[in-house]
Amino acid sequence: AQKVTQAQTEISVVEKEDVTLDCVYETRDTTYYLFWYKQPPSGELVFLIRRNSFDEQNEISGRYSWNFQKSTSSFNFTITASQVVDSAVYFCALTRMDSSYKLIFGSGTRLLVRP
C-alpha cells in the first residue's frame, strides 16, 4: 500500500525565517513519482515540483529547495527567507509509474508566515 505522511499539521514562522516541511512516504514500488503542491486560500492547487524515484539529486528553485532521500523515504521541502505570500497549505503526494498515475496525497501542512 502507498501512504504519504506529513506529520506537521501547522507551522507558524515569522517572515524571513527558513522553514522545512517534512514528507515521509511508503511504497513497495521501486519506481514512483513524488510531488509537492501549494494550495493558497483560493483553493487552487499549484504544482511546485515532481521528482522521479531514479533521481535523488536535490533541487533548488529560487527560495525553494527539496531534499529527496530514498534511504529514509523522505522528500522534504524547505522555503528560505519565507514571505507572507508563502502562507498556504502544502501537500506532498506520491504516484506509481503505471497507467493510472493516481495521486496519493499527504494530509497537508498549513504554513502561516507572519509579518
Next chain:
Amino acid sequence: GAVVSQHPSRVICKSGTSVKIECRSLDFQATTMFWYRQFPKKSLMLMATSNEGSKATYEQGVEKDKFLINHASLTLSTLTVTSAHPEDSSFYICSARDLSGSSEQFFGPGTRLTVL
C-alpha cells in the same frame, strides 16, 4: 498551456436536488481525468478516475450512483452529485492528464458545493 477549468466555481443548492460540475481541459486533450473531494482543512481524497469513452473507476467507499461521472469527450468530464444532502457539501477538484501519458496532472480551480 495546460489549463483546466471547472464550472461552476461555487454552487449552493437545496437538499434533494442534483448538481452537475464540469471539468474542461482548455488547451489539451485529456485521456484521463480525476475527481477529488476535499473537506475543510483536510487532504484531497480521490473519488474516481475517468477515462474518455469508458466507465469511470470509483475508489472504495465512493457511491457511483451518488456521484455520476461522464467523460464524453477528450476535453470534458462531468460530475453529477445526485440527490444532494448537506453531508455532500465539500470542495470538489478535478485534474486532467494529457494524451502524452505524462505523470503530471493539471488541476482545476475547484468547485465549492454547499447543500442546504
